[in-house]
Amino acid sequence: MNKNITEELLNIKSESSKLNLYIKLQEYILEKTTLKIGLDKIDEILSILEKKSYDKTNNESLIKELILELDKKGISKDLLNEQEIADLINKHSPQITSTKENTKKKPKKDKQQIEENELEEVLYDADKLTKEMEYNLRRIFNYSGYTVTKDDTHFYVQNKLTKKQDKIIFYKDFNHCYFESNPENKVFINISLDGQKYGTENISSIDGKEVYFEEEKKEVIIRDSANDITYQLYPNKNNELSITKIKDNNVLADNYSEVKKEIDRLIPGIIAEYIKEYGIKDLEKINENINDKEQTQLDKKEELIDELNERNLKEFNEALKAQQEKDIRDASMKIAKSNTLTLDIGD
Amino acid sequence: MSEELLIAYNKLDIVEKRNAMSNELMMIGQMLRTISHDLNMESDLKVKNYDSSKENITEDDTLTFLYEDVYNIKREILQIFNYISIKKKTNNH
Structure with missing residues (x-):
């Protein structure tokens, strides 16, 4: 045995x-x-x-x-x-x-x-709910779009999107809990009492969405049951964010930015949390920064060109003014000469 | 034209070059209208004002734009020239 x-x-x-x-x-x-x-x-x-x-x-x-x-x-x-x-x-x-x-x-x-x-509801017990379990619990709700706070007797969650606050009520086994406002919506936390590490079995099912964690591979799998869509977030070999969208067992080659937005709509803030948590690089952000830098350089270049043009125009106007003054002087002289000539002829 | 002015003009960007050219043509047009008026001639000469904000105008458009003005100016000069020639001939007789 x-x-x-x-x-x-x-x-x-x-x-x-x-x-x-x-x-x-x-x-x-x-x-x-x-x-x-x-x-x-x-x-x-x-x-x-x-x-x-x-x-x-x-x-x-x-x-x-x-x-x-x-x-x-x-x-x-x-x-x-x-x-x-x-x-x-x-x-x-x-x-x-x-x-x-x-x-x-x-x-x-x-x-x-x-x-x-x-299933008797209990207050959380600091001795039973270890720091690691609390950390796991916070992560489950964080990844599911909630901010977690606590006082001496309860944990509280706030929906990041709707700002609606709720109280978490634990069951005695500490594997389940529910929101005070909605006892029907049980959340299976599956945090082990001996503080075992997260595995793919850790599931939080909130509002019809499921989030699976894979600590070792730094993966997060998000399941949108209502639309039968699965998203997989994982780092590539360069530790850059990769996203796979799966529907009906087919990997969809959708627009990366659009898929990111989709996931954020589903569970607000999850990508930002994921990137922060695992220190993963967001290529889109990097590209944005590069574009910003390039734009700044272009702006600077344009500024310099404008300055140069302004200087050249000023120089041209001065040269033109000098030329016109000279033209007037020359014309006066020509007229004077012409008058003298006329007078000479007349005389 | 002095060398300095030519160099300064050459340094201008395309928009300012067009502006300077337009300014010269407008001045020529204005002088011709004055002369025509002094000679009691009717003048319908109009020289367009190049709008520097229209930066997207192509070189092709610019040439068409300027050619019309240059042609009208030449025609005005020819009319004045003919008028003076006829007057001279009349006076000599």
Whole structure:
């Protein structure tokens, strides 16, 4: 048996975790069926458990023992026969008998109670909600277009686009939460209590949009369920922003700027956050800067040309004025000469 | 024309060159109209004012634009020339 699973199962103590224990046992058995125990064997086990009015909430010790037996003997086809399971269960029969009267009604009640406990809203607990979990939580909402703040008792979110504020209410398991204004819209946070790192399994589903993170590859996948479109943000080998848009399993070669705008409309600010978070270069921004620089240089050049033209025009006007003055002087002289000549002829 | 003026003109950009040319033509036109008036001749000479803001005007357009003015000026001069010649002949007789 996977040692981690065994340890995990054996270490579960809290009341609210009993349901998890049972589920994990089932998962474990089912996992093994594909290897060594046939499905019929699982059915057999479950059938015996049912026959014995197995009460999953009050038979923690039985389950633990089952697990230990499985672990000790190793898994083989013949290991868990009906007799062995029956023996194990019988060993615990007094406990079962003592609760037998209530077993027909109680399981449902207990299950309901457990679910209520699991889904009971709680204030966030600084000891349970580690810094890393809080960081993850903030990122989920940040990437989904919300600004996150907190006080001593609650987290608050503000929609970056609509500026609408809301309160986050956690469920006891800290894996789910909802907005106070909309309890129906549950958000699956899936932040692990042991502070495990993000993986692609981390999903936030808000307003019909899903955001997946892939920390290692610095990828973000955005799913717009309403339009059946998937966007993938990732850095290329030069750490520059690349975007892929997928619809009906086809990669669409749409205009880069338009796709960027589309994503920003879907989840406002997500690209800016993404670029900032992972230190990715936005080529469009770089090009804009280059264009700005080129434009500035062009403006400067134009200014210089204007200055030069102005100087040349001034120079020309001065030369023209001098020429005209000279022309007038020359004309006067010509007229004077002409008058003298006329006078001479006249004389 | 002095060398200085020619050099200064050469340094002008195309728009200012056209402006200077237009100014000279307008002045010629104005003088011819005055002469015609003094000689009691009717004159319909009009010289266009080149608008420097129309920077997009092509060289082709400019040549057409100027040719019309130059042609009209030449015609006005010819009329004045003919008028003076006729007057001279009349006076001699």
